[in-house]
Structure formats: C-alpha cells, structure tokens
Amino acid sequence: MIPVCGLPICVRSRQELCNVSTLGLPLVMVRIVVFNSKAFSMQHVRAPRRWCKRLGSLVLLAAALQAGVAQAKITSLSRLFVLGDSLSDSGNSGVLTGGSFTPPPYVQNRYSNGPVAVEQLWQLFNPGDVTFKPSLSGGTNFAVGGSTSGQENDVGLYSPIFVDLGMASQLTAYAAASPAFDPSTSLFYVSAFPNDVFYFLNSGMSAGTYTGANGTPTTLDDVPVLAAANIRGTVETLIAAGAKHLLVANSPDLSKVPFFLGTPGAPDIARISQDYNTLLATAMAAVASANPQVDIVLYPLDQTINAFIANPASFGFDNVTQACFNNVSVCSDPSRYLFWDAVHPTTRAHGLIAQGYYNSVPGPLPVFGALSALGWSRRLRQRLGATHS
Template identity: 25%
Template sequence: MDHWGRLVTFIVFILFAIPVLKTAAENGHIPALFSFGDSILDTGNNNNLATLSKCNYPPYGRDFYGGIATGRFCNGRNPSDLIAEALGINATLPAYLDSNLRTEDLPTGVSFASGGSGIDSLTSQLQGVLSLSTQLGLFKDYIGRLRAIVGQQRASYIISNSLYLISAGNNDIAFTYYATLGQLQPFSSYANTLVEGASSFVKSLYELGARRVFVLSTLPLGCLPGGRTVAGGPLRICAPIVNQQAQFFNGKLSSAVNSIRSDLPNFDIRFIDVYTPLLNLIQNPLSEGFMDVGEACCGSGLFGESEACTLLSVCSDASSYVFWDFAHPTEKAYKFVVSSVLRSSNVTTSSVVYN
C-alpha cells in the first residue's frame, strides 16, 4: 500500500473508530443500575413477603417477556428495566430477592425496591413490605457478595460509578397520611419529616460509596385512577388537593437534593421530575396515542384502591391506557416518562430511544 493509501486508511480508521471507542467508554461509564423505594421501581422483591402488596399473578406481566407475572406492578417493564436498557446495561433489572437471581447478574445491578414502601417506616409496617432501612441493609449485603465475586477493587468501581434510582413518597402521601395522620398533623409538617427521611437515606448511600443518584419525584397522585375515585368528586377529576400536596413535597425534596449536592463532594445527586411529564401525558394523551387517562386497563380504578386487577377485569389492549391499574402506569406510559427523564437529565445512554 502506498503512502496515500495508508493515509486514507488511517483517516477512515480515525473517523469510524473514535465514535466506536467513545461509545464503548461511555457505556462502560455506568456499569450497573440500582433501584430503591416503592412499586414504581420494584421488579419482584415482594413476591415471597407476607403482604397483600404483590402482583406475581396474572394479568400482571401480560406484556412482559414471555407473558410472565414477575412481581412488577405493571403489564410489562417498569422504569427500573427501561432505564437499565437505555443505559445499555440490560433489558431488565432483576429483583435482589428473586429466588432465580444468578450470581452473574450481580455486577450489573439489582432492584431493592418494594411495592407499598415509603420514606416513613410506618408505611412499610402497615403494608408488610421492605422499609428503606431494610433495603439499605440488603444493599450492604449485596456489597459483600459483590466483593466476593469480583474483588474489592472492581466492586468499589462498580459501586461508585453506577446509577442509583430512588422512588419514595407516593405511598406516604396517598396512603399513610390519609389513613392515619391526616387528622393529627398538617401536611406541611409531615412533608418535612418525609424530606428529612429521604435526605438521611441518600446520605447513607453516599457513605456506602454511591456517587450518582437520581431522586424521583412523586407521581401526580390526584390523577391516578384510584385518586380520582377517592378524592376527585363525582366527575372523577384529578384531585386538586392531593396533587397540591404532592407538588409541595416535591418542591421540598428538590430543595433538599440541591442542598445535599452542594454539601457533599463529588456527589452527582439530582432531583428527577416525573410528576410533570406524566401530568402532561394525562392532559394531552392523544398526541402520544393514548385514549383513556381516567380509568385503568386492569380493575378500571372506578372503585378506588380496593378494586382488584384480575383476569376478569382487564382490558384487551393496554396500549391505549395511561394506567395499568388503580395506581400504576402502563409500560407504554412509563416509556414516555423515562424518555423525557433521560433527555432532561442529560445522562449518557445507549442508542435506545422510546417513542
């Protein structure tokens, strides 16, 4: 090959190899994903718990791989899975308490989230699920197992370079406050207590080595099918008071996250607003191909939280529904929210784009 031929080959290599190398480096930058909190991120940790807050039975999982009810509170995948896929890690994120969890799954992350959980320990007690402190204990156990598998150095790299998701506060506000505390203290006081609890939790993650944390806002709780039925009046509108309380809590939580970020060195902690994109979808469903925002595909939500999602109460096609059951979006709606979150957070992702 002559000089010019070698030069052209070199230029072609540079033009094509650099993007490939850049992509490989970026994908390796976030080696694992971990999720904590409630049913928004739970991928099956409640399956073997003595609780009614579980969904490892049909029709849950109807649109999941193989049509299997894995314990996800959805017809398919939830944000834990979708974000893991978008980061180029895995198509799904296994639950840490899944009896089928494989040793080789551990280095790329797991979910510790528990449906029905909250920041307030009372929330978890009332529903018989994993509290945040219990989830933190499981994470410590995970770190020990990870070190045994990959060694101290690699384990430290994974822990410090991975992404951590936290979704908590939904059940505290929608369930615990109204069921037990509404007559005892003003909501502002309870919200402050929740924010203090959330702050303590993320600081504990920091002490264990986490350096990249996404703290998710609550959903627009007054617009959930169950919320509309309970507090939305005869027309089942989005319950304004409940949404205002969710917004108040979210504002306090956002401020606390910003404060923590400024106080702790090298801590990329971010408040992630999922309230707004989901509310926008609820208010403008047709633009994204949704037809029904007030009722759920399964159980409809017309009778509140007591209405069960069963094979006898499920719609034939979830793709036109924003909500799967009385409190949880469908996989399609989650894809819309996750896509919005990833764009706004500017976190490095693979080429996966949700439409």
C-alpha cells in the same frame, strides 16, 4: 444558586436533551430537569432554533459569573441500584410472597402489565442484558411495593410479610450486601412518597421516620415534610457509601391518578404532592452544596405525567384518566392507557418515563469557563443543525 440543566428544548438524535451545567457552584451538580412535552413526545417535534440561542446565552452568562467544571457524564452503566416503591419493584414482592403477589393479570410480580421504568432504563443502556434483577433474587433493585420513604410499608397494613419494609429497610439491605461498584459507571435511583400518603390515610398513623426526619406526622401536611427529610437522609447515606451519580425522581401529582381523581380530597392531595416536590428540590440542593463532587439529577416525574395527561395523543394514549385493569376486567389495549390500575402506570407508560430518565442521566457536556462555554454552545448548535437538516 442551584445549577439547572436538562432542559429538553433543543432535541438531538434519539430525543437527547440539551443539558446546561455550571449555573452555580463549581462541581455542584444538582440538575433539575424541566420536562418539555414537545421535545419528548412521540411526534419528535423539533423545537424552535431560538431556544437553542437562548440556551447558549444562558451558558455564557453562567460561565462568566462563575467558571466551573462539570462532573463526567455516564456514557455506560455497569450497575443500577434502586431504592423505591411499587413504581420500581421488579419482583421483590413476588419473592417475599412465594410468587403470589402481585397475581395475574399483573405480570411477573410487578405492579404493572410488564417491565417498570428502571428495568427499561437499564435496557436503554444495556440492550438485551438480563442481569438487572430484584435484590431478593441476587440483583441490585431493592425496591419493594408499598414502601414509604421511612420505616413503614403500606402493604404491611394488610400483610405481615411487608411490615417495616420501607426505604429504611432497603438501605439496610444494601449496606448488608456491601456490593462492589465502579462509581463512575454506577447509578443510584431513589424515589418514594405516594405510600407515605397512603399509609397515613389508611392507618391514621405516621409514615415513619428515618435519618434526616424529625418527629412523626400528625396531619396530612406533615407527611411531605418528613418524606423529603427521609429521602435526603437516604441520599446522604448513599453518598457516604461512595455513590457519585444519583437519579432522584419526584412525585407525580397524586390527585391525577384514578384512585384520587375527582374525589373530594383531591385538592388536598394535589397540594401535598406539590409541597413534597418543592421540599425535595430544596433538600437535594442542600445535599449537592455539601457534596460538590456528586452528580444529582432531580427528575420531574410530575411534569412527565402531567404532559401525558395534557396531550395524550402526542404520546399514543387514548385514556389517561381510567385504569386499564379495574380489578375485574382488563381493557382491550393496555398500550393505549396511561394507568394500568388505579395507581400504577402501564408498562408502555413506564417505557416513556424510562426514556425521560435516560435522557437526563448521561449528564452535561463539559464546560470550562466562558471561552469553553462559547465553543460548547456553538458545537451544540452545529450538532442540532446537522441532526435536523
């Protein structure tokens, strides 16, 4: 059974989430966060109290079936290690190209008009701290734009500087750096998949293989299978190196980004996006079962973006289908747009995503069997009552 928690239904102060643990093996912490737009929107909509009652009952049932102890939550963040693609690249692409990539109006070599989600996540934990930097500038953000989940890099099809700069190379760079970290206050963020699709479509070749993957894709349907295996291999390698807290983001529905939206191939892109997310959830459950001492949060980036698109006004967006920057001109107010370009979010959208990450990372409150679960659910309801009175 996969432990499920992070349900953002009952909202505490600062939009914190109700977290449920112990729905499975003792100490196994695969937390599949379920996005709820009402609890997450700018309007701070209060959830019905009946949901909290149901949540308490769920905890009681789980504890009665199988008592467990939750992994200690992260209350402070001393190190944030990032392996990812352009959604997380905070400047490595610029270092690689001497500052010429990405050019203005992109901001400071990011694939957006400002800080990306992982940067803003760091700031939520450490306001004003500027020590979180790209790895090529001496920091711990190893993400590189164009990275696939394996060896290849989609930008490498056009620039030799980026050849083979996929997630596998990021993991190699991390191992070579051998950074010291406190496992109890360090978070490892892992996310990649869109460039696997772009690479396959752009080159007609494989998206590469890495530990945990078998073979190379010959059809589009093979891409999510191998990508999920690649991410599993990366996560397992990080765990073997001492990681105790991991945040793994799934993929947005790529058919809804401006690049694919309304195209003949959009239904296929939607299907493989969903296939990847399903396979990734299965893979992370297997990793957690084999590593019960580790806290793995599987964050639903797809649900987050879908919520923005379904109810844009609640999140302060006017446009969720078009790019603010169309390679010729920039829209008048990027903060009202979900997408900066045909693929990447605006920095404001990144900020909302970062808040979702932050809400899911601190982890569950400790639960020690049925009696403790009863007390926990009561304390949670009391806290909610105090917050909303």
